[in-house]
Amino acid sequence: MALKRILATTDFSQRSNRALRRAASLSSALSADLQLLHVVDDDQPIEVVEQEVRQAAALLEKAANELREVFGGAPVTSIKQGDPFQEIVQAAVDAEVDLIAMGSHRKRLVRDVFVGTTIERVMRTGRHPVLMVNTELSGPYRRIIVATDMSEASAHALRTAKSLGLLDGAHVSLLHAFEPFAKGMLIYANVERENIEKYVDHEASETRRSMTEFLSNLDFTGLSYDVRLEEGGAFFTIKKIVDKERPDLLVIGTRGLTGVKRVLLGSVADAVMRGVDCDILAVPLAMSEEA
Numbered sequence: 001m002a003l004k005r006i007l008a009t010t011d012f013s014q015r016s017n018r019a020l021r022r023a024a025s026l027s028s029a030l031s032a033d034l035q036l037l038h039v040v041d042d043d044q045p046i047e048v049v050e051q052e053v054r055q056a057a058a059l060l061e062k063a064a065n066e067l068r069e070v071f072g073g074a075p076v077t078s079i080k081q082g083d084p085f086q087e088i089v090q091a092a093v094d095a096e097v098d099l100i101a102m103g104s105h106r107k108r109l110v111r112d113v114f115v116g117t118t119i120e121r122v123m124r125t126g127r128h129p130v131l132m133v134n135t136e137l138s139g140p141y142r143r144i145i146v147a148t149d150m151s152e153a154s155a156h157a158l159r160t161a162k163s164l165g166l167l168d169g170a171h172v173s174l175l176h177a178f179e180p181f182a183k184g185m186l187i188y189a190n191v192e193r194e195n196i197e198k199y200v201d202h203e204a205s206e207t208r209r210s211m212t213e214f215l216s217n218l219d220f221t222g223l224s225y226d227v228r229l230e231e232g233g234a235f236f237t238i239k240k241i242v243d244k245e246r247p248d249l250l251v252i253g254t255r256g257l258t259g260v261k262r263v264l265l266g267s268v269a270d271a272v273m274r275g276v277d278c279d280i281l282a283v284p285l286a287m288s289e290e291a
Helices: 014-030 046-071 084-095 109-114 118-125 152-163 183-188 193-215 234-245 259-265 268-275
Strands: 005-009 033-040 076-081 099-103 130-133 143-147 171-178 224-231 249-254 279-284
Touching: 005 014, 005 084, 014 033, 014 046, 014 099, 014 130, 033 046, 033 084, 046 076, 076 084, 084 099, 084 118, 099 118, 118 130, 118 268, 118 279, 143 152, 143 234, 152 249, 152 279, 171 193, 171 234, 183 193, 193 224, 224 234, 234 249, 234 268, 249 268, 268 279
Parallel strands: 005 033, 005 099, 033 076, 099 130, 143 171, 143 249, 171 224, 249 279
Antiparallel strands: 130 279
8 A cells, every 4th residue: 555645634733734744745755645624613603614714725725835835746625614533534535545644733631531632533533544743844754663562453553654655764663562460569579689580581582582473474675673672561661762762753553442442441542642742653453453
C-alpha cells in the first residue's frame, strides 16, 4: 500500500497549520494527492453555519494557495457540515485516503477523559492511519521510533509505516518495554540483589528471544534499524526515550477500544498521544484483524 492520497484536516489554528505543512511536504515527496478538509459544526443557528462556511471557504483556499507556492502540487479543498470527528472519518472513507493528518488539539481535561479530543475519536473509530503533527516542519522524518509490544497491532503499524514510505531514508529504533513480573515481589521478600539481577537478566534474555522470533516474520528489506529492550512500563518507557532522544516520529499501533471498555481500561496509545510531544503515527488494526 503506497501513499497515494492524504486527507489533512484544519480548524485554522497554528496546530492545524503544522499538520497542513507536513501533509503537503509528504504529498510532494511521495507524489500523493492532498485534500484539505474543514468541518463546520452544524449544531448552531443556520445563519451562523452559513457564515462560517463562507469564511472557511476563503480561509481554506488561502491555505491551499500558500501550500501550492511552497510545496507545489494541487491540493483540493472540501468543507463539510456536522460533527467534526464523524465527518473526518466519513471523508476519509469517501476519498479512499491512505493517511489522515491532523494537528494536536487543545485538551479539556474533564471532558476528554470520557469523550476525547476530535483526533482521539478519529483514531479510535476510524480505520485509517492518523498522523498527529506536534512539531513544526523542519525536513523529512529521519529518526523514528516504533513502539512494539510484539502484538499483531504493533506489527501492522510497522508494516503500514513502511508501506506508506514514512520510513524511507530514516533510521528506525524498534522499542519494546518489558516488566519482570516477579521483580517487585522479590524486592518485597528481601531477596538478595544479586539473585534479583539474575532474574531480571533471565527475563530480558527471554524477551530478546521472543523479539527475535517476532521480528523474523516482518520484512525489513531496505530498512536501517536497531532493536532496543528497556525495562519499565510501556508508556513511561516510551515517554522517557522520546523526551531524551527527541525523535522526529513515533509509530504506535492501536486496537481501537471504544465506549466503556476504553474508559475503564485506557490504552498506551491514548496516554502516548496526551503525553508525548513528537509527531505520532497511530495505526489501527483493520476490523477483520481486531475481531
